[in-house]
Amino acid sequence: MKIVFMGTPDFSVLALRKLHEAGHEIVLVVTQPDKPKGRSKLYLPSPVKEEAMRLGVEVFQPDRIKKAENIEILKQYPADVFVVAAFGQILSKEILEMPKYGCINIHASLLPMYRGAAPIQWAILNGEKKSGVTIMQMDEGLDTGDMLLKGEVDIEDTDTADSLHDKLSELGADLIVDALAKLEKGEITAVPQPEGPLFYAKMIKKEDGALDFNESAESLALKVRAFWSWPATFALLNGDFVKICAAYTTDDESGMEVGEVCNVTKDAIFVQTGKGCLAITKIQIQGKKAMPVKDFLLGKKILVGDRFTKYETV
Numbered sequence: 001m002k003i004v005f006m007g008t009p010d011f012s013v014l015a016l017r018k019l020h021e022a023g024h025e026i027v028l029v030v031t032q033p034d035k036p037k038g039r040s041k042l043y044l045p046s047p048v049k050e051e052a053m054r055l056g057v058e059v060f061q062p063d064r065i066k067k068a069e070n071i072e073i074l075k076q077y078p079a080d081v082f083v084v085a086a087f088g089q090i091l092s093k094e095i096l097e098m099p100k101y102g103c104i105n106i107h108a109s110l111l112p113m114y115r116g117a118a119p120i121q122w123a124i125l126n127g128e129k130k131s132g133v134t135i136m137q138m139d140e141g142l143d144t145g146d147m148l149l150k151g152e153v154d155i156e157d158t159d160t161a162d163s164l165h166d167k168l169s170e171l172g173a174d175l176i177v178d179a180l181a182k183l184e185k186g187e188i189t190a191v192p193q194p195e196g197p198l199f200y201a202k203m204i205k206k207e208d209g210a211l212d213f214n215e216s217a218e219s220l221a222l223k224v225r226a227f228w229s230w231p232a233t234f235a236l237l238n239g240d241f242v243k244i245c246a247a248y249t250t251d252d253e254s255g256m257e258v259g260e261v262c263n264v265t266k267d268a269i270f271v272q273t274g275k276g277c278l279a280i281t282k283i284q285i286q287g288k289k290a291m292p293v294k295d296f297l298l299g300k301k302i303l304v305g306d307r308f309t310k311y312e313t314v
Helices: 008-021 047-055 068-074 119-125 162-184 217-226 293-298
Strands: 002-007 025-028 035-037 042-046 083-086 105-108 129-139 147-154 233-237 240-250 261-264 271-274 279-287
Touching: 002 008, 008 025, 008 047, 008 083, 008 279, 025 047, 035 068, 083 129, 083 162, 105 162, 119 217, 129 162, 147 162, 162 271, 217 233, 217 240, 217 279, 279 293
Parallel strands: 002 025, 002 083, 083 105
Antiparallel strands: 035 042, 105 129, 129 147, 233 240, 240 279, 261 271, 271 279
């Protein structure tokens, strides 16, 4: 097939690569404009642009794909299908109807659950045991189109947003190759999404990473996993900013006040929460890389009664 590929972040790269390896002709890659990153504020290309350049595919970076002049540019690249994977812009009806097979989206959840911008994080936050990818025919709604193909993965107790992201990226790449082959042969039946109350995976903000130790240890541990590596979870330890990079829960009730350190071992710092204790096993202080607690304790003495408090973001 002739494909216009639309994507931006790391999640989309493997799909572009595998479509190319499968012999499809990628006539154009559409991705977000270069953006300033890091302290240097240098303008850097998106991961998808980097992959397109490696593959020798032409790249188009519109600020708003729905502008009339940008639609005219798209029309110069006839394609059988547009494949969309975390592109980051909304497509107009005119664009959706442009190619023969329409626009096909790689969505990182088992639709109809977790429509929205952050399905990976919210699946972990809600304690789900499974996630997956849905290949979907796009319509004008937000992740509401007919479902074409699905695949599942287990969410392990050790999975973070980063590790689940990588699983779903690989699954999505395999599924889109399979879906296009079946689509071309007429072997796919589109299934409408069921109606009903669903969980919407709203966008995650940086301030969501601020830990409130009045919550349960279970809730906090899920946040630590769901928000790693962005925005990460963070707090104040005796007034100093720290990131909590890994943690697990215990059902113990120490009798200490919420936020107080109730035990310190060579591998973990235990903190009383609103329900149960949170055992912190990996931590990061400002100016340093994330480290196991046993290494952190070599340079910092933490005592029972020391206190974690919520970092109030502005």
